[in-house]
Amino acid sequence: MILLELFLSFFKIGLFTIGGGYAMLPLIQQEIIRYGWLSPQEFVDIVGIAEMTPGPIAVNAATFVGFRSAGVWGSLTATAAVVLPSFISVLLVSKVWEHYQNSHVVGSIFAGIRPTVAGLVGGAALTLGSTALQAVQPGVIDIPSVVLAVVVFAAVHFFKADPIKVLIVSAAAGLIIFK
Amino acid sequence: MKKRRQELWNLFLAFFRIGMFTFGGGFAMLPLIEREVIDRHGWADRDEILDIYALAQSVPGAIGVNTAIFIGKRLYGFWGAIAGLIGIVTPSVMIILIIAYFFTQIQSIELISRAFGGIRAAVVGLIAAAAVRIGKGAVKDTFGFCVALGACILSVSGFIHVIWVMILGGVSGYLYYGRKKERLDQ
Incomplete structure (x- = not known):
């Protein structure tokens, strides 16, 4: 039963991820919290792990969540489910690509979806932020965490820092800050 | 073969x-x-x-x-x-x-859990940076900005599923950009 739930949930996640990478996070967040597969805290951990390990975040998250909730079969089910919509749609669209690419209807729908995705990822930063930044003591915003989050934002946004290096430095900072 | x-x-x-x-x-x-x-x-x-x-x-x-x-x-x-x-x-x-x-x-292991304290805070910064990066490419006009802001508010409020927010975004894109194009064509 849990395999079926995992399959349907990650199929949905794969199907509604447009723009790749971080665009998937809001949906993954909502689905895993809805089913209670992971706590919000564990979800943030996975995003960190996914960023530090090779491969697309969606695939990493599917494998991890699947394994935690139903072992190796769970991880294979979730991973297959998250890539199946890609497989089907690439095979279908590659046949009608010329037509699809020049269609105004498709173009205008995407012109609406792209800013929606940006807003959703912003929303994920806010909701995840409210969990992650109260990690030390629930209900109290942890100042060092907020400072670290802002520094990371600035490093990546303004100075184009490499996310992996940023995460390694942040892990080291965590060792010093959190006693 | x-x-x-x-x-x-x-x-x-x-x-x-x-x-x-x-x-x-x-x-x-x-x-x-x-x-x-x-x-x-x-x-x-x-x-x-x-x-x-x-x-x-x-x-x-x-x-x-x-x-x-x-x-x-x-x-x-x-x-x-x-x-x-x-x-x-x-x-x-x-x-x-x-x-x-x-x-x-x-x-x-205590050392690892402390390191993850730092990683968690950093992930929040990374996602915020990703939102801004995606937004820069995706938001082209006032309408796009309103759509992004609306999507952000809807998703934080948690009233409706993310999938419905995306469908709404697509429909509004069609109604706004698609119709505008049709009007220009006429």
Whole structure:
């Protein structure tokens, strides 16, 4: 039963991820919290792990969540489910690509979806932020965490820092800050 | 038959390498994809690869995965698509399985849990930076800004499922941009 739930949930996640990478996070967040597969805290951990390990975040998250909730079969089910919509749609669209690419209807729908995705990822930063930044003591915003989050934002946004290096430095900072 | 199996194996290996050595996914994959697909194997030229990316970004799913499926399909049909897909996901699946297996034990080590305190805070910053980066490319006018803001508020409020927010975004895009184009055409 849990395999079926995992399959349907990650199929949905794969199907509604447009723009790749971080665009998937809001949906993954909502689905895993809805089913209670992971706590919000564990979800943030996975995003960190996914960023530090090779491969697309969606695939990493599917494998991890699947394994935690139903072992190796769970991880294979979730991973297959998250890539199946890609497989089907690439095979279908590659046949009608010329037509699809020049269609105004498709173009205008995407012109609406792209800013929606940006807003959703912003929303994920806010909701995840409210969990992650109260990690030390629930209900109290942890100042060092907020400072670290802002520094990371600035490093990546303004100075184009490499996310992996940023995460390694942040892990080291965590060792010093959190006693 | 033997030649074909060799070709599929080469395709699998090329995307296995791409999956193995790209951290962070998404656009970080593109330089490596170009090295394997254009420089090493000559499966596509520079113009074709742009078309491939355009398709990979306009259908659901991760860009790297979509690119692997599309190139596989173009070269060797259905089984090529399968070989590319399995090639690109296998490294992440293996590595994550190992990490997930040891995760609970590792987390109870005090040093590791302190390091994760730093990682968690950093992830928030990374996601915020991603939102701004995506927004810069996606928000082209006032209407786009309103859509982004509306989507953000709806998702934080948690009233409706993210999927419905995306459908609403697509419909509003069609109503606004699609109709505007029709009016201009007349």
